[in-house]
Amino acid sequence: MAASPSPDRDKKPQSNFDVDYVIHYTVPANETAEAEASFYQLITSLSAGGFATEVRPGRTASSLLVFLKLASVPHIQSQIYRARLQDWLYGVRPDAPAPSSSSSSDGIKPADLARYFDEDEPVTEAERLRLAYLLITRPRNEGGAGVTPGMGQWRFVKAVFPLHDRAFNRRWIADWSRKYFLDEGDIDRIRDRFGERVAFYFAFLQSYFAFLLFPAAFGFAAWLILGPFSWVYAVVNCLWAVVFFEHWKTKEVDLAVQWGVRGVGKIQHPRPQFQFEREAVDPVTGEIIKVFSPYRRLARQLLQVPFAAACVAALGGVIAGCFAIEIFITEVYNGPFKQYLTFLPTVLLTIFNPTLTALLTRLAERLTDFENYETRDAHQASFVQKIFVINFITSYLGIFLTAFVYVPFGKVLVPYLDVFQLTAQRFTAEGKPVPTKSWQINPDRLTKQVIYFTVTAQIISLATEVIVPWAKRKAFKTVEKVQADLAEKKAGGGVEQQPKDQPEEAAFLKRVREEAELEVYDVTIDYREMVVQFGYLSLFSVVWPLTACSFLVNNWVEARSDAVKIAANCLRPIPWRADSIGPWLDALGFLAWLGSLTSAALVFLFRNGAGAVDVAGVERSPWDISGWALLLAILFAEHGYLLVQMVVRGVVSRLDSPGLQKERAVRFSMRKRMLERMGEWEGGVLASEGEPVVCDGAGGEKITREGLEEDARRMSVGGQGMPEQLFWERQRGAMETVQVGRALIAAVANKTKTGKH
């Protein structure tokens, strides 16, 4: 695939002017001198790194846009070859890359490089952009420009981003909105444009979507026939979760192999924010490396425990509190203002939950920074762990409370809600007891809650993701325009006149200025959403078997809305590579496993309507009655799950996949080539050594004169020879061994005959 959209070149606004990257450079009014010095540094560094540069004014007067493109073809060619060689040395590619053969390539543009590289392995746009970004950010002593956006000397560099390929984006969105299923080609195209990291997300989404078809169909049938809390559904659902998880694990490896990125995690990108304690000599490489004590890091990592506790306490407190208030108001309280007070917990939750979540996410970021990882991947993995904890609590705790506290222990706990009654009593001036109604456990509560989280919340989140940023941008723009108009009026016009753009690039620059304002795309957020969704399905769908149907619809839209988000609402992502969905895989596995426990517990507790516990005995504490049976059910479910997982893993691992097959083929051909070369060498050795040792059957008779002479010689030497020398000279050549052996065997035959006679 040619990197430059040549067929669209005539549609002028869609061309990217061969720009590889744009640097959004801000000039704060109070630091113009520093900004100027840094700007000089920036341009010279980039130029030394092999970039052609152009500068244009930004959207506001205090920002500049620096346009970069890789200047020389041989330079980028050698960069690509070097990167591919590194991949090979790190074991990412099975075979060594072929160096490009074209040496006189001065006339071609870097963007058309694909044609000049190996036909079998074209340079994708993603690869070129990734290498260009690495060239921009890599330290100068490693041949890069050493520009680290936002840090230290480069604090005026607000962003470094590639430009959207409008033509491609338009086709992409149009294409996807017209098809039900995405195929491998669709994902491959994403990969070629946005890199493997983004492509993995869409591949996961697509795989998950395809797999959802089964639980959606089965769930619908179960909903019609079996009803909620059916153990059949629970078992099938858990099985499905295992199969999906294991399938994805294999699929992930397969994709990584197909995309040539397997094991790419081994090539670590250093984190520029990493702060070292001291420099030391690496015992392995002998180079000077920056060291941060792993024990100090471990000590800092231990802060994750209080962090998790804080999350549980803060979020759990809010959720449990609101839950208690809600139950009191809706199900116990019967006094005045009930219709308004009903909304109180929702209001409280809407205020506190996002605030707390944002606060805790911020804390998680700080904590991860504090843990001071050397590489981006380690940093990211640690951060993902923390936000998974936060999301686990905010997403599932409410349902857990309903299912495992409210229903079984409601009778015991609700009387304690008198606290609220007393509080309410204070506020009602008369001081008389607040009227309450007789309380009954409400078994529909759980179902309603699950439906809320799996339908309503999904729709809300979808809307938030697409519509809100768009609306925000529109509103922001309008406000800014009004402000600018006002300012112009005030200043009387003329003073803040921006330098006019050249007519042929005006439209292009306008578009770039708009793009520069977009947010950075974070694939983590999209993964989080899908993983949390998978959690609902795995943990609670036994409550409401239609869950998967809702998710199926949602995810069809999700894939398209994420595409729109990337294409229109975000900066074009830097096409990083990845060889998996990273730490989210563990989260998936954890949720699938936990699902076996919760499903068993839910079926056990609720299968007889409002909860077996409540039906069976009225006076006894619920745990006394069938606690051991519940635990046994959970124990069995869990171990059944683990057993099935082992079996599925075994079966899945034996299946062949196109990616692995391809890799094996490449490895095989490489081995064959090498061994053939080796064979020639070996052949040479053997040839130089004289004829190879070959015996023909008639060889035995040939030993006549020479043999006798040799025998004589041997005899004469005999006395002085070492025993081993004598030993090996007793039978000279294979044929003599055969003869002696024959004689010995004949003796056996003779003996047998004599024995028989």
Add this chain to the structure above:
Amino acid sequence: MAASPSPDRDKKPQSNFDVDYVIHYTVPANETAEAEASFYQLITSLSAGGFATEVRPGRTASSLLVFLKLASVPHIQSQIYRARLQDWLYGVRPDAPAPSSSSSSDGIKPADLARYFDEDEPVTEAERLRLAYLLITRPRNEGGAGVTPGMGQWRFVKAVFPLHDRAFNRRWIADWSRKYFLDEGDIDRIRDRFGERVAFYFAFLQSYFAFLLFPAAFGFAAWLILGPFSWVYAVVNCLWAVVFFEHWKTKEVDLAVQWGVRGVGKIQHPRPQFQFEREAVDPVTGEIIKVFSPYRRLARQLLQVPFAAACVAALGGVIAGCFAIEIFITEVYNGPFKQYLTFLPTVLLTIFNPTLTALLTRLAERLTDFENYETRDAHQASFVQKIFVINFITSYLGIFLTAFVYVPFGKVLVPYLDVFQLTAQRFTAEGKPVPTKSWQINPDRLTKQVIYFTVTAQIISLATEVIVPWAKRKAFKTVEKVQADLAEKKAGGGVEQQPKDQPEEAAFLKRVREEAELEVYDVTIDYREMVVQFGYLSLFSVVWPLTACSFLVNNWVEARSDAVKIAANCLRPIPWRADSIGPWLDALGFLAWLGSLTSAALVFLFRNGAGAVDVAGVERSPWDISGWALLLAILFAEHGYLLVQMVVRGVVSRLDSPGLQKERAVRFSMRKRMLERMGEWEGGVLASEGEPVVCDGAGGEKITREGLEEDARRMSVGGQGMPEQLFWERQRGAMETVQVGRALIAAVANKTKTGKH
């Protein structure tokens, strides 16, 4: 290390006459013709494979001994290079092997090859012998001799074995019997002689022994202070098991890396017994391969389920039956012959158990053969799985029955033992009821049983392993000698006269004839023993905390007795490679995990003397009382275990190990070398391209005449140029970009100033 024991050459009986392998060839009296034909084939094949051959009569008249050595140095050199190259191509070695530089090496012996190969990487005896064995067995079209012992055409080849190095063995045993701890050097020496597979066993044994010190000391303290069924001991013991397991997993990888065999499992040796259904073209390599349908194999593998069931039923039935009889006789029965009848269950168990075990092992072998694996490793892994099931039942079921059936349910179940009473009644002629005594659960039973299995049984097995084969061999020899004497007397002497050995080789041949009678060493049996032992420690040591002390002593002796076994009681093993302890690792993990469950259950059931259950309530069924608490304890213990395992795994994986460090260093130096070579290439490219783009600060002023001319040219082209061309030509060179940027920044500065004024 020179492969041949040159310092011992003067002690004649200890020299191996440079023999690499000995083929034990049998000549059945009724097949002498076939044996002769096959013998001819054998010698010619071996000769074509590059071996020098000598034949001598065997111990009996109907057997021959064929001595082999690799004939030519360049041949074995090229074999070694080829094997090492293959290792590199399969990713076993991080760097390509250096070909040996000596081309004129006709004078040296193959055994002295080490000196002529790369100094850093000498050829060990194990490597040479392994390659020689591969040369013997590899198919002829792949350059080997194609001799597959015992199969088809080669059914007269009874064994192919290397000769023991007596001098080394003597030093080895003497050395080990004098030291408390084995160090890495000891293990490395084993590896150099017997290959990695055997070395891994001793490394595991040594690691396990060192790790046993802690539970032995702690167990002793716990025995003194805490007593049995202490939850503190249980927790510490489980933690220890996790740490040991995880440590060994890392250690295993480390050793594999140090020994250069990591990933050696990828180089699979085809199993000659494999039977293919059809030949097909490999989609990957394009070669014709032998195919056996994986679905058929899966179907056959499913037979493992009935097999396991049969094991449980047969062995379980015998054990449970004997258990019941024992309880009836010792604790209920009080009639005549009690003192004799007490031995009945032991007698029954001693008769039935080994018979059944042997039968089932045979069945397991058959089943594994039937599963028809393509490679030896897969075959071995499947077989190990099956014998683990058998051993699990024979080793642990008795204790499980005592702990979890006899004690908690004894009161309920013992009355059913009346069956025996009725049976006994039949046999007592009078037909009156057999006298019984009132029955009480015997809480010491469990402890006695554990002590039996962890002390008595260990000593018995140790004795069986070393003394029995030796005694058997002695007895067998005596019998044979007597028979031979008798036969000689009968025949009147002279008829069966064996050809006389040459005096200088007589002692050597005598020794070889003795060795040829030894059994094949099977490391699986030794692993099994250790894994079963680990199981006692992990599952039941909470019953008797001194368990580890007993094992510590036992294992010190075990290592030495295994050494003696290899050195004196078995054929010298073929030095296969391995990169782990193989399927036993899973067994260890399983036992460690199961230990968390049983320990929790044992502590819970027995912590108040005879069992909490029995003490708490007399009339109620034990499960009613605290079943849920028991289950909760187990559940907590298990998940605690899994959590701890995760943490330990995380910590252990972060520790660096010498092996991994070494590997990283090798990889690094290889990468560096390659990238430097690449750097030269790149340098060449850049140089050919003209000067690199460098800007100095003064560059901006330099653009004078040429710059202006160029500007003019640009203007004139302007109209016709593509927009992107124009875009990139607006600022020519980095310095112009800097100038334009400076102007823009100055505007910001000006504006700020004007704003301030």
